Amino acid sequence: MADLTELPRRSIWYGWGDPAHVKPLPTGGWPLLKFLGRVEPAARDTPPVALEDVRLPEVHLSDAARAQLVAVVGDEHFSTARLDRVEHTGGKSYPDLYRLRTGDGSRAPDAVVFPGTSQQVCDLLAACVEHEVAVVPFGGGTSVVGGVDPVRGRFSAVISLDLRRLDAVVSVDSLSQTAVVQAGARGPAAEAVFQRHGLTLGHFPQSYQQATIGGYLVTRSAGQASSGYGRFEENVVSVTMATPTGELVLGGRAPANQSAAGPKLLDVVIGSEGLLGVVTEATVQLARRPQIEHRETWALRDTATGFAAFRDLAQQLGHGIMPDVSRLSDHNETTTVMAQAGLPGMAGMGLVRARGWREPALAVFQIEDGDRASLRFRRKKLASVLKRHGAVKLTDSIAEHWMAGRFRGPYQRDHLMDRGVLVETVETATTWDNLEHLYESVQSAIVETMGRGWVQCHVSHLDGGGASLYYTFMASAESDPIAQWQRVKTAAGDAMIGAGGTITHHHAVGTDHRPWIGEEIGDGGIRILRAIKAELDPTGVLNPGKLIPDEGA
Numbered sequence: 446m447a448d449l450t451e452l453p454r455r456s457i458w459y460g461w462g463d464p465a466h467v468k469p470l471p472t473g474g475w476p477l478l479k480f481l482g483r484v485e486p487a488a489r490d491t492p493p494v495a496l497e498d499v500r501l502p503e504v505h506l507s508d509a510a511r512a513q514l515v516a517v518v519g520d521e522h523f524s525t526a527r528l529d530r531v532e533h534t535g536g537k538s539y540p541d542l543y544r545l546r547t548g549d550g551s552r553a554p555d556a557v558v559f560p561g562t563s564q565q566v567c568d569l570l571a572a573c574v575e576h577e578v579a580v581v582p583f584g585g586g587t588s589v590v591g592g593v594d595p596v597r598g599r600f601s602a603v604i605s606l607d608l609r610r611l612d613a614v615v616s617v618d619s620l621s622q623t624a625v626v627q628a629g630a631r632g633p634a635a636e637a638v639f640q641r642h643g644l645t646l647g648h649f650p651q652s653y654q655q656a657t658i659g660g661y662l663v664t665r666s667a668g669q670a671s672s673g674y675g676r677f678e679e680n681v682v683s684v685t686m687a688t689p690t691g692e693l694v695l696g697g698r699a700p701a702n703q704s705a706a707g708p709k710l711l712d713v714v715i716g717s718e719g720l721l722g723v724v725t726e727a728t729v730q731l732a733r734r735p736q737i738e739h740r741e742t743w744a745l746r747d748t749a750t751g752f753a754a755f756r757d758l759a760q761q762l763g764h765g766i767m768p769d770v771s772r773l774s775d776h777n778e779t780t781t782v783m784a785q786a787g788l789p790g791m792a793g794m795g796l797v798r799a800r801g802w803r804e805p806a807l808a809v810f811q812i813e814d815g816d817r818a819s820l821r822f823r824r825k826k827l828a829s830v831l832k833r834h835g836a837v838k839l840t841d842s843i844a845e846h847w848m849a850g851r852f853r854g855p856y857q858r859d860h861l862m863d864r865g866v867l868v869e870t871v872e873t874a875t876t877w878d879n880l881e882h883l884y885e886s887v888q889s890a891i892v893e894t895m896g897r898g899w900v901q902c903h904v905s906h907l908d909g910g911g912a913s914l915y916y917t918f919m920a921s922a923e924s925d926p927i928a929q930w931q932r933v934k935t936a937a938g939d940a941m942i943g944a945g946g947t948i949t950h951h952h953a954v955g956t957d958h959r960p961w962i963g964e965e966i967g968d969g970g971i972r973i974l975r976a977i978k979a980e981l982d983p984t985g986v987l988n989p990g991k992l993i994p995d996e997g998a
């Protein structure tokens with residue numbers, strides 16, 4: 446069984462997690478990138494500047510505001526220290542990291558505040574309203590859409606409100622299989638408690654080791670095992686949220702989907718990205734922890750055949766039988782995953798090439814179960830659908846290798862950035878009938894705007910209606926990498942919306958996707974969001990510049 450309780454240190458300010466874990470690309474990685482992707486490392490390494498060399502703006506907090514914030518949390522939990530301000534300057538997107546690595550800390554918050562109770566969060570919000578200070582809730586800081594950017598908006602100062610002290614699993618109810626968890630708990634820490642009760646949350650996004658319960662909830666996160674356990678939001682039973690107009694408690698009298706008492710108000714909080722309030726606590730639905738984890742590797746003739754096979758898996762096997770993790774790589778990502786898997790990957794590639802498949806698509810699965818007979822049944826069902834699409838079974842060690850390294854990807858990005866490579870991900874989703882069209886549209890948009898570079902994609906998070914597409918692209922950084930990034934990001938976003946997809950499947954909206962949100966939810970949707978915001982946060986101190994477009998925009 447995989448160890449899902451490993452809790453590395455909080456991310457270093459210029460990259461991911463513990464920098465001691467950054468590893469170079471495996472043997473053959475660079476030649477492959479250069480040959481296939483035409484991605485050249487920079488002539489010289491491009492390491493991050495020293496912390497002392499990050500340029501920070503002056504602190505603009507008034508003495509009165511500072512005094513009131515300190516009065517709420519105490520001196521030791523209020524900080525204007527360099528490291529704290531730098532660590533809260535942004536999330537973990539490419540531009541966030543590039544700016545800091547090159548010494549640009551101009552977006553840093555004026556101060557960072559670490560509340561220890563829900564009441565303190567309420568009091569901090571009241572103080573910020575009184576002194577006209579913007580507030581940016583900060584969970585694990587893993588946003589890749591500008592969600593934790595300390596945007597001041599119309600306010601002269603901004604604080605980052607870091608929830609790390611609210612990290613307890615308050616209680617576990619083994620009968621209902623639910624737990625009450627504080628919002629700042631990171632995934633592995635909460636999971637360690639659940640596992641002691643023989644339970645699991647089943648929520649394992651790639652950012653799992655850093656992201657928090659509150660962050661998952663307000664960004665509508667999806668974990669790698671979403672086909673089995675559902676998205677995070679499907680397992681939210683109740684939420685406590687501090688708002689500038691008081692505390693709000695929603696849900697909790699019945700399981701997540703078993704109340705018909707009017708509109709589902711919980712959904713207003715889920716996905717609210719810190720614009721309506723600060724989630725301090727949530728009750729989440731857990732599941733019995735499986736005793737068996739079984740992994741399988743298959744290959745399909747090409748990506749389109751893979752799409753059809755995955756559609757049948759979702760529609761014919763359905764929830765409970767379909768593998769809990771189901772991931773289909775397009776032919777470019779197949780090349781990468783096979784290369785990283787070493788000898789078994791090379792052998793697998795040889796086998797499919799021998800069949801004349803020029804652009805095979807790799808499928809990896811994990812089935813989690815508590816019972817051998819049930820596992821056998823599910824494997825048989827999986828094989829029968831895949832075989833109908835002409836799939837060939839490869840050694841399971843390729844899937845094992847992928848699963849073992851699934852939380853290591855962000856470390857590889859740090860290595861690539863050290864070598865002057867622009868690397869970023871974008872994601873979308875659509876219905877099955879539109880999947881191939883969307884796949885090709887976004888792929889072409891990235892390729893055309895990126896120029897020389899590499900783009901790969903996978904399908905995951907499937908259900909009967911459709912699936913998500915997740916692209917990774919890499920290119921040698923140009924002289925202005927942020928402009929280069931913006932060019933590709935804009936083209937990809939336009940292509941997603943133009944081809945009928947959503948602007949985000951699980952990364953949320955933040956600042957980066959805000960230009961497209963109106964096209965996705967329409968004027969009516971924007972009006973509703975503005976009305977709810979006006980009710981809960983009338984002065985607009987919470988997370989300005991995110992999710993909801995400004996009036997008149």
Ligand SMILES: Cc1cc2nc3c(=O)[nH]c(=O)nc-3n(C[C@H](O)[C@H](O)[C@H](O)COP(=O)(O)OP(=O)(O)OC[C@H]3O[C@@H](n4cnc5c(N)ncnc54)[C@H](O)[C@@H]3O)c2cc1C
Binds near residue numbers: 536656664718855
């Ligand atoms: C390498 C990498 C891999 C990723 N993989 C995945 C993945 O597999 N699946 C996935 O869904 N996402 C993924 N993400 C995106 C990101 O991890 C998720 O959006 C995650 O849910 C954010 O959680 P967080 O605690 O880090 O939130 P933060 O980044 O701290 O905050 C995100 C947003 O939520 C707000 N916020 C945070 N906490 C609260 C709170 N308690 N109350 C109110 N507002 C709050 C912030 O203001 C911000 O707008 C990945 C990101 C990275 C960098």
